[in-house]
Amino acid sequence: MKSKSINALKMGVSNKIIIMDLIRYEPGITRREIAARTGLNPSTVTNIINSLKEMNFVFETGKKSTQNPGRNSIKLGIMKEAASVFVFHINVEDTIFGIGYMDNSVEILQHFSTENDPSAFFDKISEIIKKYYARMSKKPFGVSFSFPGIVDRLHNKINIIPHLGWKGIAVEEELKKRIDGFDLRVRIANEAKLSLKSEKAVNSAIKDKINGIYLYLSQGVGGAVLINDTIYTGSNFIAGEIGHMSINKNGPICRCGNRGCLETYIGVDVLIRQYEEQKKIPASGVREKFKKLMALYIEGDETAVETVEDMLTFMDQGIANITNIYNPDFIIIGGMGCEFPKSIFDRLNERIKSKALTPAGDNVLIIPPSVDEALTTLQGSTIEAMDEYVRRVIV
Numbered sequence: 103m104k105s106k107s108i109n110a111l112k113m114g115v116s117n118k119i120i121i122m123d124l125i126r127y128e129p130g131i132t133r134r135e136i137a138a139r140t141g142l143n144p145s146t147v148t149n150i151i152n153s154l155k156e157m158n159f160v161f162e163t164g165k166k167s168t169q170n171p172g173r174n175s176i177k178l179g180i181m182k183e184a185a186s187v188f189v190f191h192i193n194v195e196d197t198i199f200g201i202g203y204m205d206n207s208v209e210i211l212q213h214f215s216t217e218n219d220p221s222a223f224f225d226k227i228s229e230i231i232k233k234y235y236a237r238m239s240k241k242p243f244g245v246s247f248s249f250p251g252i253v254d255r256l257h258n259k260i261n262i263i264p265h266l267g268w269k270g271i272a273v274e275e276e277l278k279k280r281i282d283g284f285d286l287r288v289r290i291a292n293e294a295k296l297s298l299k300s301e302k303a304v305n306s307a308i309k310d311k312i313n314g315i316y317l318y319l320s321q322g323v324g325g326a327v328l329i330n331d332t333i334y335t336g337s338n339f340i341a342g343e344i345g346h347m348s349i350n351k352n353g354p355i356c357r358c359g360n361r362g363c364l365e366t367y368i369g370v371d372v373l374i375r376q377y378e379e380q381k382k383i384p385a386s387g388v389r390e391k392f393k394k395l396m397a398l399y400i401e402g403d404e405t406a407v408e409t410v411e412d413m414l415t416f417m418d419q420g421i422a423n424i425t426n427i428y429n430p431d432f433i434i435i436g437g438m439g440c441e442f443p444k445s446i447f448d449r450l451n452e453r454i455k456s457k458a459l460t461p462a463g464d465n466v467l468i469i470p471p472s473v474d475e476a477l478t479t480l481q482g483s484t485i486e487a488m489d490e491y492v493r494r495v496i497v
C-alpha cells in the first residue's frame with residue numbers, strides 16, 4: 103500500500119514536469135493538445151495547469167482559433183520572469199554576456215574582448231556578475247558558460263581550451279575567490295553541445311529528427327552528437343570532437359598533438375592563413391576575415407575559390423566519415439559555418455551522396471543552423487539551466 107502511494111506521488115511529479123516542459127518547448131499549446139499528446143485525462147491536465155498557474159510559471163496567452171471553442175482551446179505560455187540565469191558565450195576573440203529567462207528567451211547585454219589571461223578574464227566576469235546581480239530585484243538562480251574547448255561538466259572544470267592555452271581551470275572556484283557569498287548554481291558546457299541543444303529546441307527542420315550531428319566550425323572544429331533524441335557526451339564529455347578525427351597520418355601537427363586532424367584542414371584560421379600566403383584579406387580579426395573570405399569566394403575571386411574549394415574536399419571527407427559512423431538524419435554546420443553561402447551547402451549535400459555509404463548519404467540533410475552563433479549557445483545554456491531548475495522546484 104505504502105509503495106503504491108509513493109508511486110502515485112512520483113507519477114504526479116513527473117506529469118507536472120512533462121506538462122511544464124511541453125509548454126516551455128512549445129509555447130501556445132492548449133490543454134486539449136496537452137491531453138492528446140500525453141494521454142492524460144483532461145481533468146488531470148487542468149489540475150496541473152492550475153497548480154503551475156499558482157506557482158506563477160504558466161499563464162493563458164489567448165484563444166487558439168478552433169472549431170471547438172472553450173477552456174480547452176486557450177493557448178498557454180511561460181512566465182518569462184519566473185526565473186533567470188546569467189549566460190556567457192566565450193569564444194577565442196570575444197565574450198558575450200546576457201540574461202536567459204524561463205521562456206528560453208535571452209537578452210544580450212554586453213560584448214567584450216576575451217582576455218587571454220584566465221585570471222584577468224575571471225576578474226572581468228566576476229565584476230559583471232556582481233554588477234547585474236546587485237541591479238536585479240528578482241535574483242537569478244545560476245550562471246552558465248559556453249566554452250570553446252573540452253570541459254568536465256561534473257566538476258565545472260575547463261580541461262583544455264587549446265586556442266586560448268587554458269588548462270585545468272576550476273570555474274566555480276575562480277568565481278568564489280572573487281565574489282563574497284557566491285551561491286549561484288554554476289554550469290559549464292562546450293559550445294557545440296549547447297548549440298545542438300538549442301537547435302533541437304527551436305529549429306523546425308529537425309524537430310522530428312532523432313539522430314544528428316552539430317559541427318561547430320571556428321578556429322577549432324568541435325562537434326556534438328544526437329543519438330535517439332539525446333545528446334551523447336561519452337564518459338568524459340568528449341564525444342563528438344569531430345575536429346580531432348585524423349584523416350592523414352602524415353598531415354600537419356594539430357593542437358591535440360596528433361597529426362592530420364580534420365581541424366588542421368578546415369579550421370577557419372587555417373583557411374585564412376592559406377589565403378594570406380598569397381594575398382592579404384582586407385579585414386581585422388578572424389571572424390571579419392572569414393566573412394570577407396566568403397564574400398570574395400561568392401564574387402569569384404580566384405584565390406578565394408581555390409582556397410575554399412580545397413578546404414571543401416577535406417570537409418567532404420570528414421562529413422562522409424561521420425555519416426558512415428553515425429548514419430545521422432541531419433548535420434548542422436554552425437559556428438562560423440553560419441557564414442557559408444547556400445551554394446556551399448548545396449555542394450556538400452550533393453557530394454555526400456557519392457562519398458558516403460548508400461543510403462546514409464542519400465538521406466542525410468546538411469544544413470545551416472536556424473539561430474546565429476552567439477545566440478545559439480546562450481539559448482542552449484538557458485534551456486539547459488531551466489531544464490534543471492524546473493526539476494529542482496517542481497516537487
Ligand SMILES: [Zn+2]
Pocket residue numbers: 345346347356357358359360363365
Ligand atoms: Zn587534433
